[in-house]
Amino acid sequence: MNKLFKALVYDRQVSLSVLDTTDLVNKAIKIHSLSGKSAELLGNLLTVCAYMSGCLKSPKGAVSITVKSPEGSGSASVSGDVDLHIRGYVDGSCKHTFVGGALTVIKDDGFYRPFVGACQIESDDVSRIMCDYFRQSEQIPTAVSVGVKLAEDGTCTAAGGVVMQLLPGTSEENVAKAEERMQAFTDPASVIEQYGADGVIRNFFDGDIDQKGLYLLHPDYICNCSRSKIEGIIVPLGRDELLSVCDEQGAVSVHCHYCNTDYTFDKDDILKLFDK
Numbered sequence: 628m629n630k631l632f633k634a635l636v637y638d639r640q641v642s643l644s645v646l647d648t649t650d651l652v653n654k655a656i657k658i659h660s661l662s663g664k665s666a667e668l669l670g671n672l673l674t675v676c677a678y679m680s681g682c683l684k685s686p687k688g689a690v691s692i693t694v695k696s697p698e699g700s701g702s703a704s705v706s707g708d709v710d711l712h713i714r715g716y717v718d719g720s721c722k723h724t725f726v727g728g729a730l731t732v733i734k735d736d737g738f739y740r741p742f743v744g745a746c747q748i749e750s751d752d753v754s755r756i757m758c759d760y761f762r763q764s765e766q767i768p769t770a771v772s773v774g775v776k777l778a779e780d781g782t783c784t785a786a787g788g789v790v791m792q793l794l795p796g797t798s799e800e801n802v803a804k805a806e807e808r809m810q811a812f813t814d815p816a817s818v819i820e821q822y823g824a825d826g827v828i829r830n831f832f833d834g835d836i837d838q839k840g841l842y843l844l845h846p847d848y849i850c851n852c853s854r855s856k857i858e859g860i861i862v863p864l865g866r867d868e869l870l871s872v873c874d875e876q877g878a879v880s881v882h883c884h885y886c887n888t889d890y891t892f893d894k895d896d897i898l899k900l901f902d903k
């Protein structure tokens with residue numbers, strides 16, 4: 628089961644998140660038939676998205692993260708919401724470097740306008756990209772270490788990571804403690820594989836953690852699309868337009884990139900939609 632532990636550590640001055648997203652990443656690999664670099668890229672982005680979704684406050688909160696390669700040959704996009712329903716997809720090839728490309732984050736906490744942050748990609752390491760993003764766009768010192776470990780058969784044996792974020796006014800001593808502790812997570816997938824998320828809390832943070840504030844969430848790969856939602860998207864196109872698509876192509880078909888599902892509406896379906 629996927630896990631996201633959240634807690635405060637080091638005199639409650641540093642927020643800690645520990646993630647095990649192995650099942651989530653395996654679902655993504657299966658849905659999209661991913662392998663190699665694509666599986667790693669999407670897996671790491673899904674883990675980061677699970678972390679950021681766990682930070683949302685509003686019941687309508689949602690976050691999306693997109694990375695694009697510089698020449699536009701490849702991109703990956705993930706979305707999550709306050710229920711920790713995480714989903715994503717890869718478009719094009721991820722074989723080439725993303726350095727010089729762009730990262731875009733859209734965070735909608737349900738209040739006012741969504742926050743849009745962007746930064747240039749300076750590494751193919753998702754952990755580095757996200758550290759740069761938090762520093763440049765949100766001005767919050769954040770250490771991100773996420774990883775995906777793949778077996779020979781292409782399945783994910785471990786995925787997850789550790790995120791530490793300094794709260795305002797963190798003492799120099801506690802900054803140093805957090806920095807030193809992060810050194811243990813240079814290969815986070817192996818650490819998750821060995822200890823599990825629970826074990827990481829016990830073995831690396833026992834004594835430094837505020838036990839009362841420790842809580843556990845369960846992110847999962849869940850798409851929020853449905854036939855009725857797709858109906859809501861196509862109806863504004865109008866009855867005549869949709870019927871003419873049916874005449875030309877046999878049916879109106881809409882593909883959900885996140886879960887690889889096709890929704891098909893034939894002439895009868897379209898007529899029924901406008902009969903309501």
Ligand SMILES: [Zn+2]
Nearest residue numbers: 850852883886
């Ligand atoms: Zn879907």
